[in-house]
Amino acid sequence: MAVPVNKSQRIPRWYFGGVASAMAACCTHPLDLLKVHMQTQQGKKSLFFMAKKLFKSDGVLGFYNGLSASVLRQLTYSMTRFAVYDVGRKSRTKDGRNMPFYEKVALAGTAGAMGGFVGTPADLVNVRMQNDVKLAPEQRRGYKNGFDGLYRVFRQEGVAKMFSGATMATSRAVCVTGGIATFLTMPLDVMKTRMMNAPPGTYKSILACAKDIAVNGPMGFFKGFMPAFVRLGPHTVLTFMFLEQIRMNFGDDPPAAAGT
Template identity: 25%
Template structure:
């Protein structure tokens, strides 16, 4: 990915920034992605919690109703229920995601015999974005399983209440074996491949548009990063929310209730209709902008610092 200088100066001069994502090392992509993921979780977890609760229950009338009831039931700390799992997992998940994106770009450069300084076409960027979801899913699926399980457990004593991610993981394994941690892997791929295409494609497109319109070709301001990152997150969730609903339902269901994501879809269409696929879209989009703005800013800043250090 392109890197930037984020300081009091309005933009990075072209000669100060690395020429292209193809010139970024895999180690730097991995580390910067992990830091960006931690920024994303810290900024967006409360709204993610509301999204999952709305997706897995019909008791909430709106995003505000879900927020009000969750706050009344669990207090402010309850808004961060389940955050430890994604926060701990954010480093490997987003590290692998951005590393996968970098590897996808390198594959395109190799296939089309491009140098590290050659710009990739839109289709090549989209391929790299989709490719990033494949290695990410191996780590993402069990983390999502634990997170969703924690987010839907009640703190008022009804149902199983877990003490934290480790306790939830043990409970999941006791109930369904080690393979149960990977429940929803196919659904995660169905969500993340098209979502990542939109995510990275929108980020690069919007960043390029803002760069050329405001700061001059080859320069980019922190505001442009935040705007492009936030809008990229919204583009991602605009596409990914239906499979994310299916994933959340599958991952939080009792063991043995569903044979797979297809059965979840069939039952949902029969009992709730197509509108259920977009349940939780409000908090998902509300969360998407600040969380992903923080993510991309964290990625770009940490990458620039590493490029200065070595």
């Protein structure tokens, strides 16, 4: 007679984290979009002003511009980050070994760096699709979806452009964790967004991008802070809520249960 399986003991698969993050992104995408709009605009305009302007021009659906690219980013960036950390943790804790704190930090940083790099092309397309509505009709890129955007960037601008802003994205991914990280990584996030959204040849280096942002003073490096900060909490909570449900309903049974 089969023994009923305790769902709470089921083991997650390596890709569950990426799926859960993609589901959370569907809920928090409007805040991410407003963050990008604030980061790419010159001058000082409030979050309320940007939201009102977007609603008037594109309605409610305007807040979901670039959603396919946002999901694709989570399925590359977050999936890699969760997978690398999970595989590394299992490797370092086999035979009942406990990981010391410094190993956890090092592994988390490595996983974040790899995820940030792998997710850069989708992040670039995500930024462009979110910002398209702000441009004049003749200047819009008009990507149909995330995959179409990746293909067109590859074909029209080359592989190197697909990884524009990779340094900033990787550095940010290493650092970002918790509310204080939003403040610490905001300058990196602003520069990443600017470099990804800029036409080819706009910035010759990271320093050139930083100088352009600094024209409006040091606060230019913190544009979009409020929507980024407000988004981080719900996104993190929703990710782990979805992850827990996916694990309990679709995870692998423990070895003892699987063998009964």
